[in-house]
Amino acid sequence: MARDNERDARVFKAFCNEYRLQVLERLRTGEKCACDLLDHIDISQSNLSHHMKILVDSGVVSARQDGKWTHYSIDPEGARAAVELLEELTTIRGGGGGCSSC
Secondary structure (H helix, E strand, C coil): CCCCCHHHHHHHCCCCCHHHHHHHHCCCCCCCCHHHCCCCCCCCHHHHHHHHHHHHHHEEEEEECCCCCEHHHHHEHHHHHHHHHHHHHCCCCCCCCCCCCC
């Protein structure tokens, strides 16, 4: 089965920013409202929205609307898929043996 590199890149993009890592750390204890995240992470609301879109687009975080606030949580299936992706991409397979042009 062919890899979907564009989808896979969205997963890795989710992990390559200090604010997104702070969000994930906060979400480890359960669902959080955007207002809670804003209280604990020193960024603006528009900046938080940008980072949350990246996290949700990656599949690692899910969002649920409740009135004017959005609540976020780690998506167990998305998190499992991210772990499996990293494992798959970093597992050394036999049979290659060097560069074919030298």
